[in-house]
Amino acid sequence: SFSHSSTEMVVGVGAVAAAVTARVLQRRLPAALAGAPCAVRVLSTAAARCQPVGHGHDAPPSRPQLSKILVANRGEIACRIMKTAREAGVATVAVFSDADADAMHVALADEAYNIGPAESQKSYLRKDKILDVAKLTGAQAIHPGYGFLSEQADFAEQCENQGITFIGPPASAIRDMGSKSKSKEIMEASSVPIIKGYHGADQDDVLLKSKAEEIGYPVLIKAVSGGGGKGMRIVFEPNQFEEALESARRESRVSFGDDRVLVEQYIPRSRHVEVQVFCDSHGNAVYLFERDCSVQRRHQKIIEEAPAPSLPASLRQELGEAAVRAARAVGYVGAGTVEFIMDTDSLDFFFMEMNTRLQVEHPVTEMITGTDLVAWQLAIAAGDKLPVTQDDLGILCHAFEARIYAENPDSNFMPGSGPLLFMRTPAESDSVRVDTGVRQGDEVSVHYDPMIAKLVVKGPDRQSALAKLRSALRDFKIAGLHTNIDFLHDLASHPEFQAANVHTAFIDEHYDGLFSEVSSKTKSSVVAQAALGVILSSNRQLPADCVLGDGALSHAVHVSFDLGKDDERFDAVVDVVGPGRYSVQVNDEAPVEVAATLDDDGALVVSWDGHKSKSTFQVVAQTQVHLFTGDGHFELNVAKPSFLEAVGEATGSSAVQSPMTGKIVKVQVAPGDEVTKDQVLIVMEAMKMEMVLRSPRAGTVAAVSCKDDDLVQESAVLVRLVEEE
Secondary structure, eight states: OOOSSOEEEEEEOTTSOHHHHHHHHHHHSOGGGTTSOEEEEEESOOOOOOOOOOOOOSSOOSSOOOSEEEEOOOHHHHHHHHHHHHHTTOEEEEEEEGGGTTOHHHHHSSEEEEEEOSSGGGTTTOHHHHHHHHHHHTOSEEEOOSSTTTTOHHHHHHHHHTTOEESSSOHHHHHHHHSHHHHHHHHHHTTOOBOSEEOOSOOOHHHHHHHHHHHOSSEEEEETTOOTTTTEEEEOSGGGHHHHHHHHHHHHHHHHSOOOEEEEEOOSSEEEEEEEEEEOTTSOEEEEEEEEOOOEETTEESEEEESOTTOOHHHHHHHHHHHHHHHHHTTOOEEEEEEEEEETTTOOEEEEEEEOSOOTTHHHHHHHHTOOHHHHHHHHHTTOOOSOOGGGOOOOSEEEEEEEESEEGGGTTEEOOEEOOEEEOOOOOSSEEEEESOOTTOEEOTTSOOEEEEEEEEESSHHHHHHHHHHHHHTOEEESSOOSHHHHHHHHHOHHHHTTOOOTTHHHHTHHHHSOOOOHHHHHHHHHHHHHHHHHOOOTTSOGGGSOSSSOOSSOEEEEEEETTTTEEEEEEEEEEETTEEEEEETTSOOEEEEEEEOTTOEEEEEETTEEEEEEEEEEETTEEEEEETTEEEEEEEOOOGGGTTTTOOOGGGEEEOSSSEEEEEEOOOTTOEEOTTOEEEEEEETTEEEEEEOSSSEEEEEEOOOTTOEEOTTOEEEEEOOOO
């Protein structure tokens, strides 16, 4: 039963008075909550009931059609499931943590229940609370989305034992495919190619290292129960093995509650190609072609496309048929993805794993096949047959998905958290889709994955779809925290990516081209536009000496900005030369006369010498402005007065700071310890990622300001070394 003191419920009640609804709902609460306060929000639309999902069935379903489901997830995937459910006339129940009380998925659901604190272990991973809510609300089925409980076989079993349909495969299939070692045995028996490696039960450190030497370096250490790049480490040399093994086990234990690993051959230049499969409970199975997910950072996908480029038709069929064999081998039912590693030269492919759930990147498959995979999931869960056969399926177009993350590509893609102070997404259409679970003003929480949205586009061929992606990325504007939007645009613009020469080491191989410096000419143009935006803006949050009181200038205005990751200082002087016309000088460059306008939506138009630039100007903090141009997103800080510049600066190589808000996993030093350069001092975890903080130099530990399990803020000094003389 629920252990917290209050429950919030959000219900679709149409025109029924909120007071009456509150009384009705109070009677539906568990006895333990009968006297607890209950907040009720009234939504404008109540879901219809009992509408069938799917079509083309040869026989009636073996189970009643679903009329209400519980979505045991959050964020964009919860919202995406609810939208399809609503279109199908299926009511939805949301669960949420304290951190998500005002989240979008809560607003979209017909009912919503608080199930605990922000930490996933105390809320979204609480099987007992989620099942209690399902029984309380009369939900016939639970959709787990992806992550959280989606691949936990015991949860699927608990659902079935309590008469609730788990919208996913049987527990036996989850268990077989969830074990990377057992799944490889099953695949080998089913004539699905597997890669050389050790998948045994003996987890002795010495044995694992000896197996790595037999396989031959480089090797990949992978969590047996893992996924999403968690618990995965590449080892290039024998002397790196022990530390990588300990780190992989620790991250796997935190992420999956299981620290077993396997060791496999690592193919440095490879492609990650996966096949979408779908099976029903009547013995039918199809593949919906493949996706290429090769371009990754930290072993996690950031851009996916379908179909995979440059594959012969015969190989495409061979991949699909191998994936169906894999699914049939474990008695699979529902949506699943069979992942393969492919040698870029020979195009030989090997089974990696099967994700027994809906994938993050499923929208690209929906785009190229004209299907709704969530609608299929609901139909299959209700006992229906697949609505199509393999011969009915074809590739209609080319599609890309770009994952918009709160992260800083210039800092090794360090994940971030914080408020979405400004958010504007591309206009959606038949060829542009935005899946998100957040809105402007929402917070990207440190407790969950930092993905903000998925941008999905399609075109008749790869090049047209890629052009659409680049255009849509320029229309995706976020301020308040770092994102990877500009990086994704640069990636989509790279000549080798345009040529489809993709592989898993793409970012490392093309690092210089993807992380090139912004030109001085671009910087000057950005500063000039930002200065004009400051002058034209009526936003009173800016410092008084940067904003005009009545829109008229009696003298030139001087504005200084810090721009870029190195906070390069720029000085701009703006003077009025006529109605709507200004003279702008940046640093020592010659003044330029321009015409400029700024509307209420932040659209800044600047014209000079027959040229016209259009950008979006936003003030999001007291001394911070953001400019979105054709060259990307630029954050400029109105410079501090000189007497404040030294405030809050770190103490150089004597202090080790937290790179972001997170949890301390392990403190490995104490005051007085002698440390060497690069020695591990702190292990911390944030955004489901483990980070190792090392000593910047040799020295003596003067102070340690944290302990295991502490939650620390970004830039907090965790360890301080004795100052060098």
